[in-house]
Amino acid sequence: YPAPNLLLPADGAPFNMSDKTLTLQWASVGALRENEAYAVTVEDITTGVGPKIVKYVTDTKLILPIDLLPKDNVPHAFRWYVETVRQTGTDENGQPIWESAGAVSPPRVFIGYISRSAVTPTP
Secondary structure: OOOOOEEEOOOOEEEEHHHOEEEEEEOOOOOOOOOEEEEEEEEEOOOOOOOEEEEEEOOOEEEEEHHHOOOOOOOEEEEEEEEEEEEEEEOOOOOEEEEEEEEEOOOEEEEEEOOHHHHOOOO
Protein backbone atom coordinates (compact mmCIF):
# COMPACT_ATOMS: atom_id res chain seq x y z
CA TYR A 1 0.00 0.00 0.00
CA PRO A 2 1.11 3.60 -0.49
CA ALA A 3 1.76 5.79 2.54
CA PRO A 4 -1.50 7.11 4.03
CA ASN A 5 -2.10 10.82 3.42
CA LEU A 6 -2.55 12.50 6.82
CA LEU A 7 -5.41 15.00 6.86
CA LEU A 8 -6.10 16.38 10.35
CA PRO A 9 -4.84 18.02 12.43
CA ALA A 10 -2.63 20.15 10.22
CA ASP A 11 1.11 19.85 10.82
CA GLY A 12 2.12 22.03 13.78
CA ALA A 13 -1.47 22.77 14.77
CA PRO A 14 -2.16 23.69 18.40
CA PHE A 15 -4.88 21.76 20.17
CA ASN A 16 -6.53 22.64 23.47
CA MET A 17 -7.28 19.34 25.19
CA SER A 18 -10.00 20.97 27.27
CA ASP A 19 -12.12 19.89 24.30
CA LYS A 20 -11.77 16.36 25.81
CA THR A 21 -10.72 14.53 22.62
CA LEU A 22 -8.63 14.97 19.52
CA THR A 23 -9.37 13.16 16.28
CA LEU A 24 -6.52 12.17 13.98
CA GLN A 25 -7.66 11.59 10.37
CA TRP A 26 -6.05 10.28 7.20
CA ALA A 27 -7.15 9.27 3.70
CA SER A 28 -7.84 5.62 2.92
CA VAL A 29 -5.16 3.70 1.03
CA GLY A 30 -7.87 1.48 -0.49
CA ALA A 31 -10.06 -1.36 0.68
CA LEU A 32 -8.33 -3.20 3.52
CA ARG A 33 -8.51 -6.97 3.72
CA GLU A 34 -10.00 -8.71 6.76
CA ASN A 35 -6.58 -9.18 8.40
CA GLU A 36 -5.33 -5.63 7.73
CA ALA A 37 -5.47 -2.41 9.72
CA TYR A 38 -3.81 0.95 10.18
CA ALA A 39 -1.12 1.23 12.86
CA VAL A 40 -1.31 4.74 14.29
CA THR A 41 1.72 5.79 16.32
CA VAL A 42 1.56 8.83 18.62
CA GLU A 43 4.49 9.89 20.77
CA ASP A 44 5.18 12.80 23.09
CA ILE A 45 8.43 14.30 21.76
CA THR A 46 8.60 17.24 24.16
CA THR A 47 11.33 15.76 26.36
CA GLY A 48 12.67 13.20 23.94
CA VAL A 49 11.62 10.32 26.20
CA GLY A 50 7.86 10.76 26.25
CA PRO A 51 5.35 7.94 26.09
CA LYS A 52 4.64 6.31 22.74
CA ILE A 53 1.38 4.55 21.91
CA VAL A 54 0.44 2.44 18.92
CA LYS A 55 -3.24 1.78 18.15
CA TYR A 56 -4.57 -0.54 15.45
CA VAL A 57 -7.77 0.59 13.73
CA THR A 58 -9.64 -0.26 10.54
CA ASP A 59 -11.23 3.19 10.23
CA THR A 60 -9.43 6.25 8.82
CA LYS A 61 -9.52 8.09 12.13
CA LEU A 62 -8.41 7.67 15.71
CA ILE A 63 -9.96 9.55 18.62
CA LEU A 64 -7.38 10.31 21.31
CA PRO A 65 -8.61 10.83 24.90
CA ILE A 66 -7.59 13.75 27.11
CA ASP A 67 -5.58 11.44 29.39
CA LEU A 68 -2.92 11.23 26.68
CA LEU A 69 -1.51 14.57 27.84
CA PRO A 70 0.37 15.20 31.08
CA LYS A 71 -1.51 17.58 33.33
CA ASP A 72 1.43 19.92 33.88
CA ASN A 73 -0.15 22.93 32.09
CA VAL A 74 2.76 22.95 29.62
CA PRO A 75 2.27 22.52 25.87
CA HIS A 76 3.59 19.18 24.61
CA ALA A 77 4.61 18.35 21.04
CA PHE A 78 3.25 15.05 19.73
CA ARG A 79 4.47 13.32 16.58
CA TRP A 80 2.10 10.96 14.79
CA TYR A 81 2.20 8.78 11.70
CA VAL A 82 0.21 5.96 10.12
CA GLU A 83 1.18 2.72 8.40
CA THR A 84 -0.90 -0.08 6.89
CA VAL A 85 -0.23 -3.40 8.63
CA ARG A 86 -1.24 -7.03 8.21
CA GLN A 87 -1.91 -9.55 10.99
CA THR A 88 0.26 -12.63 10.49
CA GLY A 89 -0.78 -14.57 13.58
CA THR A 90 -1.03 -14.28 17.34
CA ASP A 91 1.54 -14.48 20.11
CA GLU A 92 1.50 -16.82 23.12
CA ASN A 93 -0.89 -14.39 24.90
CA GLY A 94 -3.35 -14.33 22.01
CA GLN A 95 -2.34 -10.80 20.96
CA PRO A 96 -2.14 -10.07 17.22
CA ILE A 97 1.26 -10.07 15.51
CA TRP A 98 1.42 -7.27 12.93
CA GLU A 99 3.81 -6.75 10.03
CA SER A 100 4.13 -3.81 7.68
CA ALA A 101 1.90 -3.91 4.60
CA GLY A 102 2.90 -0.59 3.08
CA ALA A 103 4.80 2.66 3.34
CA VAL A 104 4.77 4.79 6.48
CA SER A 105 3.22 8.25 6.19
CA PRO A 106 5.44 11.29 6.65
CA PRO A 107 5.08 12.28 10.32
CA ARG A 108 3.09 15.25 11.52
CA VAL A 109 3.26 17.14 14.79
CA PHE A 110 0.52 18.72 16.86
CA ILE A 111 0.93 20.79 19.99
CA GLY A 112 -1.41 19.69 22.75
CA TYR A 113 -2.10 21.41 26.01
CA ILE A 114 -4.68 21.40 28.75
CA SER A 115 -5.92 24.86 29.60
CA ARG A 116 -5.93 25.81 33.27
CA SER A 117 -9.73 26.04 33.16
CA ALA A 118 -9.85 22.36 32.24
CA VAL A 119 -7.85 21.28 35.31
CA THR A 120 -8.87 23.97 37.79
CA PRO A 121 -12.50 23.92 38.88
CA THR A 122 -14.25 27.25 38.63
CA PRO A 123 -16.11 28.45 41.73
